[in-house]
Amino acid sequence: MAHKADAGVTEFSRRVVILSLHIMRNLRSAGTEVNLDVELSYPQILVLYALLEKPTCMMSELSKWLKISHSVATRTVDRLVDKGMVERRHSDEDRRVVLVTLTSKGEEYVQRMISAHLEKMNKVFSGVKPEEREEFLRLLEDMDRQLEE
Numbered sequence: 001m002a003h004k005a006d007a008g009v010t011e012f013s014r015r016v017v018i019l020s021l022h023i024m025r026n027l028r029s030a031g032t033e034v035n036l037d038v039e040l041s042y043p044q045i046l047v048l049y050a051l052l053e054k055p056t057c058m059m060s061e062l063s064k065w066l067k068i069s070h071s072v073a074t075r076t077v078d079r080l081v082d083k084g085m086v087e088r089r090h091s092d093e094d095r096r097v098v099l100v101t102l103t104s105k106g107e108e109y110v111q112r113m114i115s116a117h118l119e120k121m122n123k124v125f126s127g128v129k130p131e132e133r134e135e136f137l138r139l140l141e142d143m144d145r146q147l148e149e
Contacts, residue, residue, distance in 0.1 A: 027117050038083060038109060043068070043076045048085060048110040051102045059088075059098045085109060 028042060040048075043066070050065050051057055057065075063073035077100055080086040085106035091097035102110065125133055 027120065038085075040083070040085075040109075041076075041079075043072070044080055044083075044085075045110075045113070047073075047076055047080060047100075048102065048106055048113075051086065051100065051106070052110050052114075056099050056101050058091075059100060062100060080106065 028045065046066055047062065050062060054061070054065075059073060059077065060070065062077070063070045066073060068076075077086060077088060081088060084103055086100055087103055088098050088100050091099055128136075
């Protein structure tokens with residue numbers, strides 16, 4: 001009997017993972033429609049979003065937040081620097097510390113992407129009752145918290 005419950009949870013989890021990947025793909029697609037003159041990879045977009053949450057970030061914090069190696073974070077930031085989206089500088093207190101910030105071009109780009117995502121989400125949730133939206137958000141926040149552990 002317990003095996004059936006586990007199989008049910010496994011199938012449910014599989015559906016959640018696949019749907020989450022579809023949602024991420026669709027959101028990314030909505031964002032790329034915003035500005036086709038700058039092509040960004042998914043990791044580059046995640047760096048921009050991270051810097052929107054924390055405007056000045058150490059490279060070590062960035063790699064930890066994105067759950068990628070320091071070298072991958074460095075290469076991703078290098079590409080964003082080349083595209084004029086972010087800038088890096090050394091900390092005044094400790095020259096070994098590298099800080100990354102959005103440029104005005106990077107901030108404008110990420111704000112436009114978020115606006116496109118909000119437009120899509122507004123359409124999705126406009127017909128959903130407020131209490132259902134709150135429950136959905138509570139479940140997402142709970143999932144996020146548990147996945148962080």
